[in-house]
Structures are given as structure tokens and as C-alpha cells.
Amino acid sequence: MSEMKDMILEVVERMLKENVDKDLVDIVEQGNWLSEVWNLFENNGITIVAISEENGGAGGDLEDLLNIVRLTGKYAAPIPFTETTLANYLLEYTNLQVVSEPATYMLSANQAYTLEDGKLTGEAIHIHWARHTKRLVTLANSAEGIHLVEVDLSQAEITPGTNLASEPRDTVKFQNATVSQISNALSFDEIRTMTILETAFQLALMTGAIDKINDLTVQYTKEREQFGRPIHRFQLVQQHIVNLAGETAVALAAFNNFVDALLTNKHSSEVAYARIRFEETIQAVATISHQVHAAIGTTHEHSLHQYTRRLWSWRDEGKNTAYWTDIVATQLLENSSDSLWAYLTGTKLALKL
């Protein structure tokens, strides 16, 4: 745990509050790139948190970084912050050099890219922010196995696409591109760790968005009046408020707990539990918040959809719930001699994903 955590988070939240608003997110959703916001993060050293100091990082640890990612989710910050910081975290994890330019990553090991004599070939879809970033950190298959490679995106043919939230999700094609760095062939465990990290970053973003949706909704129930009173006075609205508060509390606690667990053991099951549980949370939070906002929340002018559309998008990206339920199911099977209780309480020491 970094001592600077509270201070960094305060600075970052203020930065986001002052610089990222609904209109700015709109502009980026239309396909533009706003270097001001990126520069702000870069100039304040936020993009190099959790990179070790000997590699030119700003110090801070994974907990700090995931909390910053959570805040960028809370403000729908339209920059490839998660992508760049995760890419660098993965580079450092595999003993490669971190990069200083905006970067992105691709971790589906479904053999989208192949590596031969240091040359990368292949095509992958839904790569976050590719058109606006300079470097891609990706898994690639060679005769020896699976590697992490870093490649300059200027060599790629990029076809723009978007997700449901209008965030850039591009198709990236390479033909014999020269890679800048190649890791050793990775073990199954190493790849699993990267997957856990990727999911942890996504969960952090989701947590921020959920938190924001709860704030917006509670606030709205105090402002909106019908039948001569604020709508939070109606019992059916109160029921919505309670269910939303419950889901938000679950999300925040899940986030804090899996972050704790990650700091001690990157192979812990908490990320899997959180990802599975967030499935319900996202559905409930989106449904309730829209129901309470009613018509105004279905407008483009209101900011609610900037968060709900992101949750609806993010839940189908990376390793989804089906992947994690498979893993937990396998664990339960393999631990068939133990009771569930032994399994649950023993996760930290005894279990390996």
C-alpha cells in the first residue's frame, strides 16, 4: 500500500472533475482525439504510476493505479489511460522495457497474430483506441509458444470501429511488421496472471462507472418532483434506491477486496468472483438508474448514458463472465474432496487459478 495513495487520488479526482465533462466525452465519442486531457495526465506523471522508478516510473503500486483507473471510469475519461498503463504493467511484468507514448494491448490468445523471425502478421478486432495510440502490446504465437511483443502501430493497417459506447475499437492488421520487443515464451501461469490483471483493470473502470451512476441517480431523486414531492419519497422509488445502493456497495467492496488480494497473490480467485458478480450488478444498476431517471435519462443530452453505455460495452470485452465461470467451475470440480466452506476460506493459501 502506497502512502501517497490518498494524495494521488485526490489530485486525480480534482483533475478529472475540472477537465472532463459531458461535452468533452461527446466530442471524443464523435471520433476525435483530445490531446489536452492526455497531456494533463502525462504531464502530471499519472500515466507512469506503478512503473518502478528504475524504469522511469513515478512510483506507487498496483493499488494506486487501479484506484486511478477506477476514477477514470467514474468520469468516463475519454483517453486510453487503462490501455497505456496496463500495457506498461504487462511489459514490466515480462521484463520488457516500458514505453512512453500512448499504448494499447491485446490479450486474447486466440492466435490472431503470429510471429516469425521477429516479424508480426495477422489481424485482430476490437483493439481499444488503436487509431489514437502509438504502440501495441500484444500476445503473439511463434513456433516456441506464446509471447508478449511490443510493436509500433505505424506499421499497422487500422480500420476504425466502435463499441456500444462509441469508444474506439479498431481492427488492426499487420503484415510482416517489425516488432520492437519480444518476451520469452510465456508459461500458462504467466498468461493467466495477465488475464487476471486485464480483468482487474476492467473491473476498476466498471466500479467507477457504477459509483457515478449511483451518485447521479440519488441526486436525481432529490431534485425531481412529481405529485408535489421529491420522487425519493415514493416507496417504489425507495426500493430502487436501496437496490442500487446495495449493488454499488457490493461493487466498491468487491473492488477493494480483490485489489487487496491481488497485492498479496496475483493468482487469487477474487477477480473471478468479482467479474461474475459484476454481471448482475451491471444489469441491475443500468436498469434501475434508467427507470428512476425515466424520460430524461433516455436523452443524449443527459450524461447517464455515457456511463450505462460503457457498462453495457465493457461487460462484453476481454475475458467475460463465461470464461470466469468456467474457471471457478473447474476449481470446484478439482476441489471435490473439500467442502465448499474449506474452498471459500482457503482460497488465499491453498488455491491456484
Added chain:
Amino acid sequence: MFQLPTVQFTEEQEQFRLEVRDFLQEGMAKGKFVPKCDSWLSGDDPEFSKLIGQKGWIGMTWPKKYGGQERSTIDRYILTEEFLAIGAPVAAHWFADRQTGPLLLRYGTEEQREFFLPQIVKGECYFGIGLSEPNSGSDLASVTTRAEKVDGGWIVNGQKIWTSNAHLCHYMVTLVRTSPFDGKNKHAGLSQLIVDLHADGITVVPIKFLTGEHHYNEVFFDNVFVPDNMVVGQIGNGWAQGLAELAFERSGPERILSTFPLIDELIQELKRKKNAEGLKQASKIVSRLWSLRNLSIGVAQLLESGDGDDVSIPAALVKALGTKFEQSIPEITRLLVQTYPTLDAQRKIDRFMAESILHAPGFTIRGGTSEVLYGVVAKGVVTQ
């Protein structure tokens, strides 16, 4: 508990269903329309509406002297089901066909019927619904748009909001206050006026839906003159007249089938993948759909037999249950088939998913929120 009648389709009705289906399949194959989810509210295509009009499929239950076909409510129900099941763009003429026609037949003057109904039937005259205002959503009786009596008519001032397709509509049935608000009887003093949306003093301002599409609008009234012959029914009786409309509005197949194209594509996808486990799960959707349809069509049958006053409670119930069902479809689908929803997706299921997810929040809001319906149903069930 109320019992709803069952409906056995006649051979002619089965024939009619197939006729409509063939027509739509052919139209789709010829590229006359691209099917989508929530097409009854967001699929507006005046050309298509005119085509439907030529077939005699708008106002088909209305008297022949106004251009109708004097067909049964159940025939219309079948027609509507076929439109929705395929996802045809029927939004332009929707409100005129569903609401305005029946309203005028019940409360309108002969002059109004003769003037409007034949145009509606041709698919050339569209109506908007002018109820909601910025401060009057669920509490509809608190509307403040007001009409003041002048020689030969009324002067209207105020504002409506969320008016679906007002930018395409020719007229709007508008709920206005014609005498001051009385806290003891807030439903009194309300009236329905037909407002020409191209009249002087009207401004229609688009509001973008969360997808960025232009769907609904704000409509501003600045000293708009509405002649006396555009008053619907009686001055001061607007609330009761509006309630009668709701039975038609609340229980139709559009409260169950807004996401049907997605259900259909889900089943296709599971069949293509020979995914028996997935189909087992999907059978629950099919059973829910069947059971809701029983309710909805039962209400349609009650409306057919003319017992209009008794249907408001079951109609509200159908809407509350049906919209929850249609809203759940994308959530269930994504657990059975891996999708990546985007509005411009190549793969059909991804596109239907995106349309369903983005439009779903509105299902349980438009036409009265579920919370308000729960109140109506609970009160109705308790006092029975």
C-alpha cells in the same frame, strides 16, 4: 381475479396472417425495409406507411364510410403481431392508427371523422401524442399548457415534451388545461385539442435519443389558435377521454414484442450451432412469451366485445409484465450466445442486441412507468 377470454382464430384469420407475413417477407427481401427491434416506435418510414395504407391495413377496424374495412379487433391484432415480429417500420402512422382513430370514433364529431380518418387510413396523416410536459410526467394531471377561450376557438400557450415523431406528424392530440387547476379535483378542467403542428406559433424542437437518433421532441405553443371544431369530445372531459385511450395503448402486442426480432435471431443462432442446452434455456423465453400473449390477446378480445371499461386493470397489468419481459431479452440472450453489440454490426444478432439494449430503458417508461402501473393494478385488484 379477472378471467380473460381465449381466442380461437378462424380459418380466414389464419389466411390473413399468412397474407400479411408473405407481404412483409417479400417487402424485406426486396429491400423495402430493414427489420429492427422496437420498430413500432423508432422505425418511421412514411413510404412504408403509405404502402400499408394501400393494402387497407391502417384503420382496418373502422367503418367503411371513413375508409376502414370494418374488420375485427382480432384481425388488427394479428396484423400488428406480424409487423412487430418481423420488425417492420410502422412508427409513422402508429399513433394515428392505434389511438387517434379510436378516439375520434368514440368522441369526435362527424366533421372530424370525415376529415381525418380517410387521410389516416391512406397512411398520409400522422398524429403525435401531446401529454407529457417537463414538470408533468407521471403526475399527468398537473399539466399547465393552457387554452383560453376566444371568439371561434382557443388560444394555446405552453409546452409539451417527449412527443414521439412530432417532427413527422401533421397533428397532435394535446391535453390542455381549459379551466384553472383545482387541488380538490385535479382531473377536472382538462380537455383534448387537435393541434395542427404546422400552425403559427408552434415550434418543434428535436431531442436526441441516447443513441443520437432523432426520435422525440419538445413542442412549444406561443399563442396558437385552435378552432372550436378541433376540440375532441367535451371541454373539461379530457381526462376521462384520455383514460379510455389507454386501454388501447397499454395492452397491445407492442408491449411484448418490441424485442421479438432478437428472440427470433437468438433461436436461429442456437439452432445453427445445434446448441441444445441453449435452446432449453430459450424455451423459457418461449413459454413466457406464450403466456403473456394469452393475456394480451384476451384483453383484445374484451375490447372487441365492447366492454371497454372493464379492461383498464388487465391492460395495465399486461403492460407492466410485458415490458419487463421485452426488456429482459437482451440480458438473457447475451448469456446464451456471445455477442458484441453495435448499431452498425454486420452480424444480425449483434445489431439486434444493440438496438434492444439501447431502447430497452424506454419500454418500462413510455406510456406510463411501471411504478405508476403497479399502483393502478394494485388498486384495481384490491377493490375488486
